[in-house]
Amino acid sequence: MPYQHVTFHQTGSLAVGGRLLTDDQRSVQSGRRRSNSLTLGHRACQGCGEALGARYALDAVQRATGGQTIAVNATGCLEVFSTPFPETSWQLPWLHSLFGNAPAVASGVAAALKAKGRTDIRVVGQGGDGGTVDIGFACLSGMFERNDDVLYICYDNEAYMNTGVQRSGATPPAARTATTEAVGPEPGNRFGQGKNVPLIAMAHEIPYVATATVADLRDLEAKAERAMEFRGARYLHVLVPCPLGWGSAPKDTIEVARLATQSGVFPVFEAEDGEVVGVSPIRHRVGVRDYLRTQRRYAHLFQPDERTDIIDRIQRGADRNIKRFGLLPAGVQEESAS
């Protein structure tokens, strides 16, 4: 979404209620015709970022396509909590096949629709970070390379949450998971080179790549709708905090996601044909400490002794993001110099 610096003094925050806006500016969720793609009754945990992200993203896609959407789901939390047989929370045609093949299955659906001349029906593939950046990565890259008419959405909660919080290729450095315990001289996940799938997607020069978080749901909706304006392969990477895996309070899901963006840990941007065309600038810059402190997966960085060395290293990573994507417009100062 194009950046516009607006402050709503009357609410005391950066959020704005849908009812204050005109119809065409309203969010999908505040609209009377929202489709409730993922409806109530599912079994997600309290404060689940993925359930929230999926509902907003898919409802926005449904609005953009006039309700003509087919969803393909990878195995994972989203699949398990939404379809315990014989129940389903999906109000759109939905197919689950395997953990590692959702992008390819989505390609198959798109191919069938093309052969049948039903290109008015659009296809969304979706999965968690494990299903996307690890086991489904080959299929994802193949789908990108062929430029199949699929929007793939990764709901990134930075580990294999469905199997009990094991490390994935998207787990950040120093984070505790069940397979990277907070023990030894280098507790938590190792520092690696990172596996930045949005950037890898851009390297495929597909028409549209964007990142988003559940902290800015209007932005998420806008990007999902924007993605549907393109034909070909599109990729949307959504940061979705997981209270269970991150050790954050369920009530803080939105706040934790916001701190990820405002610290520079998670850059929010969009790209077309391999070039960045827009970023969501940081409005209230915070240090990474403020973000890390909200989550028990980083508790070992603060107790018994503060691991300044590790925190500084994470801060350098965030600083690099800020510089690389130009997240800090002139004049925005760090508010919390923790």
Next chain:
Amino acid sequence: MLRQIEGSRAVAEAVALCRPEVICAYPITPQTHIVEALGFKVKSGTLRPCEFLNVESEFAAMSVAIGASAAGARTYTATASQGLLYMSEAVYNAAGLGLPIVMTVANRAIGAPINIWNDHSDAMSQRDAGWIQLYAETAQEALDLHLQAFRIAEELSVPVMVCMDGFLLTHAYERAEIPIAEQVDMFLPRYQPRQVLDPAQPASIGAMVGPEAFTEVRYLSHARESRALDLIPDVVAEFGKVFGRDSGGLVRGYHLDDAETVIVALGSVLGTIKDTVDELRADGMRIGVLGVTTFRPFPAQAVCDALAIGRPTKRLVVLERAFATGLGGIVSADLRMALAGDRAAALHPPVMSTVVAGLGGRPITRASLRNMLHDAAAGALEPLSFLDLDKDLVQVQLQAGRAG
């Protein structure tokens, strides 16, 4: 039209005549000629509407097929060997979802050691995946089985694997009758999916099923696949009416009426076996052949009906192009189970020998078959043997292993 044609091209012609809407392909020897020919047809516009996807792996190939089939498209792919193993997870999944995908398996050995030549290890490894498995004897039958496969798959909502011996059938040129489109259209109705992804009627497909219903789901897939045993003879009869050819089916007997010794086999080796049996019969040996065309579901009743156990069949020789390491025959085990339920076999239990032959492309010669069948008739065949095994070589290796 009668043509001298490569087996792969004949299959490609048959598949194209079935008007598939999505074809996905990943290259692996020896199935490549089939998808190359289909790719040409799609790209040149002679096969349309059809989407041809060059995917990045066999796992993706079967996954694309799953998506396409679930969206209501008639879907085809082909693979072999390592490729079949690489897609195995999706192979099971396609069956579990009840998607009528048709896939050619150009049978090839599995490594290590890597080997590109024919045996049945690949398809046999997937025999319990919930797919119907048909084994072709000739290029003509391979062609015909593909026409039947779509019909069977779509009528039952069960995927079908058409197995044809790599190189022996895929690369050999044979005379084959290529049907005309009108015949195929008469035989194969438009695909009407049982369940389809459709925004007008949104359904959730592929939900999680727990212990409370999983057994029932599995039982129903067993029941549905088993229905093929009733359906296939009907399809073959109708096929005969439309195309004027008797092709496919559950099992095929050859000189079984008076046979004391029956050799059971699958695939192209049946040709060599029949030639050998002709020679042996000319020598006075009472011998016959049972070809198993439908291996899954296993046609236990048809096998028992075809074999004249005890009157006079006394000996069964099962020639297998794959085996269960550490055990022995795979087809033999199924055959034993079929005979266990047969009254005649209980009264006159036949002597059964498993002969593992033709692994990794080792030619199965008439001379070797003759010697082996003479041994069988003389009661001198071991319960498990490997045709043309270089015993000296393996002895040296076994002893070296012991010494080490």
